Amino acid sequence: MAGTGSGYDLSVSTFSPDGRVFQVEYAGKAVDNSGLCMAVVCQDGILFAVEKPKPSPLLLPTCLRRIAAVTETIGIAVAGLAADGRQIVTRARQEAEEYKKTFGVEISGGVLAERIGLFMHAYSLYWSVRPFGASVLIGAVQQERSEPGAPLQFKGELYCVETSGCCSKYRATALGKGRPSAKTELEKLNLETLTTKEALEALTKIFLVVDDEGSKEGKVEVEVGLIGKDSCGVFKMLPSEEVRAAVKRAREALDEMDED
Numbered sequence: 281m282a283g284t285g286s287g288y289d290l291s292v293s294t295f296s297p298d299g300r301v302f303q304v305e306y307a308g309k310a311v312d313n314s315g316l317c318m319a320v321v322c323q324d325g326i327l328f329a330v331e332k333p334k335p336s337p338l339l340l341p342t343c344l345r346r347i348a349a350v351t352e353t354i355g356i357a358v359a360g361l362a363a364d365g366r367q368i369v370t371r372a373r374q375e376a377e378e379y380k381k382t383f384g385v386e387i388s389g390g391v392l393a394e395r396i397g398l399f400m401h402a403y404s405l406y407w408s409v410r411p412f413g414a415s416v417l418i419g420a421v422q423q424e425r426s427e428p429g430a431p432l433q434f435k436g437e438l439y440c441v442e443t444s445g446c447c448s449k450y451r452a453t454a455l456g457k458g459r460p461s462a463k464t465e466l467e468k469l470n471l472e473t474l475t476t477k478e479a480l481e482a483l484t485k486i487f488l489v490v491d492d493e494g495s496k497e498g499k500v501e502v503e504v505g506l507i508g509k510d511s512c513g514v515f516k517m518l519p520s521e522e523v524r525a526a527v528k529r530a531r532e533a534l535d536e537m538d539e540d
Contacts, residue, residue: 291407303411304404307443310360310413311455316462316490317346317359319417319438320452320471320479325508326419326436327476328357329483331456331491332501341520347505349515351376353421354389355505359455360414360443368416371399389420393439393447401445415442415455421507434508458490465489476508484523485530502527 288294289302296302315331330346346358346365350372358365375395379387396416404411418439423432438450451471454462465486474482487502504518504526 292404292409292411293407301404301444304444307360307411307413308415310364311415311443312457312459314359314361314456315346316458316487317357317417317455318453318462318466318483318486319357319419319450320466320469320474320483321419321436321438321450322474322476322479322508323472325421325434325476325506325510325513326355326438327479327483327508328355328417328419328505329480329487330357330359330503331487332503333362334501345503347503347517349505350392350418351386352514353386353507354392355419355507355515357417357419357505358414359416360412364412364414365416368396368400368412368414372396372416372418375399388422389418389437389439390449392420393418393441393449397441397445397447399445400441400443404444411443413443415440417453417455419507421513423513432509432513434513436508461490462486476506476510480504480518480523480526481530484526485534488527488530488534 288296292301292303315333317330319326319328328347332346333344344362348356348369350356354376356369356372358369372392375392376387396418400412403409418441419436421434421436424435425432439447440450440453441447452466454466469482484502502523504523505515506518507515
């Protein structure tokens with residue numbers, strides 16, 4: 281790639297003759313080489329699922345989390361460099377706090393995603409800084425009633441903010457290794473009727489399908505967070521035991537399919 285850039289990749293503020301910014305593309309490679317990260321908008325909330333890195337058996341399970349809460353009703357999942365992702369999460373929390381202080385209400389998922397997009401885009405404009413080597417998925421859930429006395433509905437919104445600062449809204453999407461295959465599998469889901477419980481089973485199965493080598497060796501470790509009906513409308517990390525049980529069920533289901 282150095283030959284391809286031929287001097288145009290020395291600064292993030294330099295365009296190549298064909299209109300490319302190579303340092304932003306290089307930052308995107310850090311995301312593409314990280315563990316798979318997915319999120320789905322369900323009829324009763326949003327589910328985040330990421331492949332958790334396991335650099336050492338001595339590392340505490342609570343370290344290197346890639347899913348976090350921004351507010352009680354907004355969650356964020358990170359793909360890419362852990363340190364860069366941590367700074368984006370910190371910025372998101374600061375934006376949410378400042379918004380509430382200024383306007384007296386909680387920030388919406390769309391406004392937060394746009395602000396994070398502007399923040400990340402600024403790091404692709406000046407020679408003295410480098411782009412973030414991370415992309416994030418931001419999900420928010422609002423509780424609504426169709427009419428007085430009707431049951432609460434949990435309306436979810438999902439946004440992807442890329443290394444360039446580009447912000448897009450999705451029903452479901454994926455980042456990281458195996459992204460094309462994962463998105464193909466996500467497109468097969470009936471997102472109109474999918475619940476968070478069903479999404480947990482579906483996403484764990486996708487991890488095993490995409491990471492076939494790791495699944496055969498039993499090395500796939502997943503962490504899951506959700507916002508929705510099952511969490512009373514607030515962000516919640518699922519217990520590791522529950523996630524491991526879902527991975528086990530998914531592996532058994534795939535083994536049965538292989539036998540057939």
